[in-house]
Amino acid sequence: MNFKKYRIISLIISVILLFPINIFAAQVLQVNSSSLLKIGDRNRIYTVQLACLEVAPSKEKEAVSWLKSKVKGKKRVNLKPEGIKDGALLARVSLLESKIDLAQALNKEGLGVIKC
Numbered sequence: 001m002n003f004k005k006y007r008i009i010s011l012i013i014s015v016i017l018l019f020p021i022n023i024f025a026a027q028v029l030q031v032n033s034s035s036l037l038k039i040g041d042r043n044r045i046y047t048v049q050l051a052c053l054e055v056a057p058s059k060e061k062e063a064v065s066w067l068k069s070k071v072k073g074k075k076r077v078n079l080k081p082e083g084i085k086d087g088a089l090l091a092r093v094s095l096l097e098s099k100i101d102l103a104q105a106l107n108k109e110g111l112g113v114i115k116c
Contacts, residue, residue, distance in 0.1 A: 025041075025076035025077070025078070025096055026039050026040065026041040026046075026076065026077050026078070026079055027039065027040050027041075027075065027076055028071040028077055028093075029045065029074065031064055031067045031068050031071065032047070033060070033064060034053075034055040034059070034060050034063035034064050034067065034106070034111070034112065035049055035050040035053045035054075035055060035103075035112070036048070036049050036050075036088065037049075037050070037067075037071075037093065039077065039079065039093075040074075046079075046088075046089050047087070047088040047089065048079065048088060048089045048090075048091050048093060049085055049086075049088045049089070049090050049091075050091075050092075050093055050102055050103040050106075051080075051083075051090050051091055051092050051103060051116070052082075052092075052103055052114050052115050052116040053103040053106060053107070053112045053113070053114065053115070054112060054113045054115050055106070055111060055112040055113075056112075056113075059110075059111050059112070062111055063106055063111040066106065066109060067106070070095070070100070070102065071095070071102075075095055075097070076095070076096040076097070077093050077094060077095055077096060077102075078093070078095075078096055079091045079092070079093055080092040080093075080094075
């Protein structure tokens with residue numbers, strides 16, 4: 001009987017580790033600018049700068065509005081760190097539900113330029 005309990009428990013743990021639940025995914029909490037986001041991950045909050053993106057000052061407001069429309073409702077995101085810049089995590093940020101890379105999408109919309 002004990003062997004069966006341990007087997008079931010180990011199976012449950014294996015499933016959790018192999019197929020993590022999206023509950024713990026990072027979420028966009030706030031859009032600070034066209035390339036700066038506040039992202040929460042469980043009990044931590046990061047300032048994240050979109051990697052390789054440059055937005056012209058004349059398109060800043062439009063880019064911020066576009067970003068807010070895409071990440072409203074605390075959308076879950078995937079972070080691919082590239083480094084650190086001015087105390088912010090420099091990362092590629094993509095939406096989990098649609099796999100859209102935010103910097104690439106801003107570039108396609110004509111609101112930003114990819115520089116690397």
